[in-house]
Amino acid sequence: xxxxxxxxxxxxxxxxxxxxxxxxxxxxxxxxxxxxxxxxxxxxxxxxxxxxxxxxxxxxxxxxxxxxxxxxxxxxxxxxxxxxxxxxxxxxxxxxxxxxxxxxxxxxxxxxxxxxxxxxxxxxxxxxxxxxxxxxxxxxxxxxxxxxxxxxxxxxxxxxxxxxxxxxxxxxxxxxxxxxxxxxxxxxxxxxxxxxxxxxxxxxxxxxxxxxxxxxxxxxxxxxxxxxxxxxxxxxxxxxxxxxxxxxxxxxxxxxxxxxxxxxxxxxxxxxxxxxxxxxxxxxxxxxxxxxxxxxxxxxxxxxxxxxxxxxxxxxxxxxxxxxxxxxxxxxxxxxxxxxxxxxxxxxxxxxxxxxxxxxxxxxxxxxxxxxxxxxxxxxxxxxxxxxxxxxxxxxxxxxxxxxxxxxxxxxxxx
Numbered sequence: 001x002x003x004x005x006x007x008x009x010x011x012x013x014x015x016x017x018x019x020x021x022x023x024x025x026x027x028x029x030x031x032x033x034x035x036x037x038x039x040x041x042x043x044x045x046x047x048x049x050x051x052x053x054x055x056x057x058x059x060x061x062x063x064x065x066x067x068x069x070x071x072x073x074x075x076x077x078x079x080x081x082x083x084x085x086x087x088x089x090x091x092x093x094x095x096x097x098x099x100x101x102x103x104x105x106x107x108x109x110x111x112x113x114x115x116x117x118x119x120x121x122x123x124x125x126x127x128x129x130x131x132x133x134x135x136x137x138x139x140x141x142x143x144x145x146x147x148x149x150x151x152x153x154x155x156x157x158x159x160x161x162x163x164x165x166x167x168x169x170x171x172x173x174x175x176x177x178x179x180x181x182x183x184x185x186x187x188x189x190x191x192x193x194x195x196x197x198x199x200x201x202x203x204x205x206x207x208x209x210x211x212x213x214x215x216x217x218x219x220x221x222x223x224x225x226x227x228x229x230x231x232x233x234x235x236x237x238x239x240x241x242x243x244x245x246x247x248x249x250x251x252x253x254x255x256x257x258x259x260x261x262x263x264x265x266x267x268x269x270x271x272x273x274x275x276x277x278x279x280x281x282x283x284x285x286x287x288x289x290x291x292x293x294x295x296x297x298x299x300x301x302x303x304x305x306x307x308x309x310x311x312x313x314x315x316x317x318x319x320x321x322x323x324x325x326x327x328x329x330x331x332x333x334x335x336x337x338x339x340x341x342x343x344x345x346x347x348x349x350x351x352x353x354x355x356x357x358x359x360x361x362x363x364x365x366x367x368x369x370x371x372x373x374x375x376x377x378x379x380x381x382x383x384x385x386x387x388x389x390x391x392x393x394x395x396x397x398x399x400x401x402x403x404x405x406x407x408x409x410x411x412x413x414x415x
Contacts, residue, residue, distance in 0.1 A: 015315065015343050026311045027351040030391065033301035034355025034384045035362065040293035041380035042363025046372035048286040061242055061275075062141055063249055065095065065235040065256055068271040084269045085260075086232040089223070094259045095235055101251045103240040107137035108219060110233045112226035118215060119188040120175040130214045131189060133222025139165070139200075141236040149183045149198030152218065156197075160220045164194040167212035168202040174213070189215065190225050204371065249274065294383075301387060304351065305395045312344050312399035316406075323406050337404035344396025345389075352388025356381055 016023045068084040092108045099106055110133050117127040132138075136152045139145070146165065156163050164187065166176070176182040176196075185196045194217060203211035223231075237252060239245045249272060256270055316323070323336055360377065367374040 009342060009346070011339055011343070013346065015319075016346065019315070022311055023347060026307055026347055027354060029307045030301075030304040030348060030351025030388065031355035031358060033304040033391075034352050034388055035358040036296055036300045037293060037298075037387065038356050038359025038377065038380045038384045039362040039366075040296060041290065041383065042360055042374075042377040043366045043372070044286055044289045044293060045377045045380065046363065046367035046374045047289075047370075049375050050371075050373040061239045061245055062143075063237055063239075063245075063252070063272055063274045065237075065252065066271055066273070067232055068269075084271070086230055087234065087270065089231070089233055091256075091259055092233040092235055095252075095256055098259065099237070099252060099255045101244075101248045103244060104248055105137045105141065105238050105240075107135050107141040107236045107238075108233055109134040109138050109236070110219070110222070110231055112217075112222040112228075112231075116189055116215070118170075118175060120185065123175055125175060128213065131222065131226070132214060132216045133219040133226075134216045135219050137238070138216065138236070141238045144203070145201040146198040147201045149196070151198060152216075157218050157220075160218055162192060162194050162221065163197045163218070164189075165198045165200055165216040166196055167200055167210075167214040169210065169212040171199055172202070172212070187215075189217070192221070192225055204373075245274070298387075301391055305391045308344065308348060308351075308391065308395035309398065311347075312340060312396055313402070315343070316340060316399050316403045319403075320406060323403055327406070333404040336406075337400040339400075340403045341396045341400040344399065345392040348388050348392025348395065352384055352391075355388070356384045359384065 065087065067086050089108075096106045096108060112131040112133050114130045115127045116129040116131045118125045118129050134152070135157050136154050139151045147168075148171075149165075152163070152165070155161070166182070166187075170176050171179070171182050175187070176185060179185060182196050182199060186193050187196060188194070194215075200212070200214075200216075217225075237248070239248045253268070253272060256272075257268065260269060262269065326336060359380065363377065363380075364374055366372075
């Protein structure tokens with residue numbers, strides 16, 4: 001049996017070499033379908049891995065209170081967009097003072113600007129640095145980590161000390177890259193001088209938003225330096241024990257309703273988002289993207305199947321005399337069928353292999369361009385292998401049966 005199998009492989013490879021151009025074109029057609037499937041699945045896997053790692057860093061025991069972008073309601077047959085009011089500083093401060101649930105800590109922070117220019121001695125950055133006004137709980141509540149120096153303490157915040165934390169890019173490739181020890185160095189933002197007390201662990205970028213090009217300063221200092229109207233604040237609360245997370249969120253919801261003076265029949269005009277809810281939403285979104293990828297890939301692969309079946313039918317027609325000779329020498333129908341079926345399988349698997357490599361390459365390029373966390377897409381590779389195998393079976397079955405059923409006398413007469 002092994003000898004027959006090896007012989008069929010040799011015959012298949014010989015037939016492929018004799019019709020090299022046609023075979024290469026067919027392999028490329030199959031490869032395009034597999035490439036579309038693997039490429040999309042690879043990008044989706046990289047996106048899923050990136051977003052999950054970003055939100056998982058927040059921890060599973062945190063929740064945020066912020067402003068909804070909008071909610072929609074049907075009224076009188078029309079669509080009305082209801083804009084929630086911003087979380088103002090009085091709202092955020094009142095919530096923090098009134099929220100007394102045990103085993104929790106709440107942080108207030110806001111993005112003061114995303115276009116700051118930071119100076120150190122005679123050098124300065126491009127005006128593309130984000131400045132955040134934070135308190136002493138911001139770093140632990142958002143999953144950040146100080147790898148050099150220290151975090152803010154309660155005295156820094158309450159005394160409005162001119163100190164700051166820097167993102168990792170400042171010491172990796174930015175202003176302080178040539179400084180041996182960045183701690184206690186003085187940087188300048190909008191004419192105010194800040195002493196560096198800590199460097200944050202590298203977090204990378206998401207959709208072009210570089211998490212490592214940020215400066216964190218005490219919240220009251222940020223409010224005095226960046227006095228823009230309608231600043232929107234975010235409240236982040238960490239719960240020390242997982243089992244009380246739901247109860248703490250319910251208590252936070254009631255507390256925020258009291259802060260906003262909402263009566264019992266009014267809807268919430270703020271949003272509460274849990275870190276584990278965000279991960280779940282990401283999983284649902286990427287699941288939909290995976291289904292879409294399969295649909296797109298299968299439509300493309302359908303065309304590949306038709307092309308492969310067509311070339312094999314043409315191959316059976318062109319080799320009719322060969323089939324007649326083999327049958328007259330005693331070849332069984334099963335042997336003829338296996339010969340052509342094996343040829344189809346070899347072409348299909350070659351197309352699948354080429355498509356798999358191209359798809360992974362394209363996925364890697366997209367992941368690198370958008371700064372996603374690329375991982376080896378094992379599921380995509382398995383899907384590509386199975387798909388190319390099914391394509392070969394579906395496309396090769398009819399031509400193989402047609403070849404095996406040819407009458408040897410009529411086949412020898414074929415011109």
